Amino acid sequence: MRLANATAISLAASTLPMNMAAAQTGSVQTGNAPAGNRDAAPLGARLQGVQHFGVTVQNMDRAFEFYTEVLGGTEVMRDGDFQGVPVHYTLLTGEEIIANETGVNPRTIAVPDLAGGTQRLDVRFVQFDNVVIELLQYRDADQPQGSGDSFAEPREHMSPAYPRSMHICFYIRDNVDFNKFIQDLEAECARRGMTQVKANRSIKVMTEEERRAAPVTANTLKIAEGKSNCWSLIYCKGPEGEQLEFVQALGPVKQTFAEAKMKRERLIAAG
Structure with a gap:
């Protein structure tokens, strides 16, 4: 189990650059607010806006080439080989419940086995002027990162x-x-x-x-x-x-x- 990576994927959103326009206008708070300062506020007041959009891809290298070399984004970071029970259920609880309640094999509804490590998840983040795009690829464990085939058919x-x-x-x-x-x-x-x-x-x-x-x-x-x-x-x-x-x-x-x-x-x- 790669629990450290499970933690890393949850931390990625909090460490990537915030919306540049908001930062320049001072409309987004930086630093850590005192405990309880925002916790009773309306939900919208506890957000800093949209952090990134994610898209699941069939071929990571091809998608990364498009968003960086063609459209001009820049790489923020990449990580991968995510597996294990915590990351699996963090991402796929709802789909596991559906598979269990309907009595179908999870794979038939494109649910990878991250819990057992049969499949893995790789991610890359690409920065544009005012938003980050996350590329995700679910692949079989024996497929290489980047150029390997995706776990599910598009x-x-x-x-x-x-x-x-x-x-x-x-x-x-x-x-x-x-x-x-x-x-x-x-x-x-x-x-x-x-x-x-x-x-x-x-x-x-x-x-x-x-x-x-x-x-x-x-x-x-x-x-x-x-x-x-x-x-x-x-x-x-x-x-x-x-x-x-x-x-x-x-x-x-x-x-x-x-x-x-x-x-x-x-x-x-x-x-």
């Missing part, structure tokens, strides 16, 4: 309309040609053999050939009315089939988000 149907679906959204800079960014992203990923990286189009396409042949202006959708005026976006699949989004917020909608952020900072400062 799900074939990954529509964002499924309940419980989540996605990672990247923010395009104001002075970047968004359509060209998507064009360059797909070209770079194709060059690297990341064949699953495919952005949607904002016009009707019914075949992969039609998607590739669509005009570059269809690489993004720009909203020009309502509360989302000047919000541009496109959905895209990542190298592991994960759901990504890229957005660019200009003009009125950018101001809306800026005002909401300032309002929250004032509320936190007043509390």
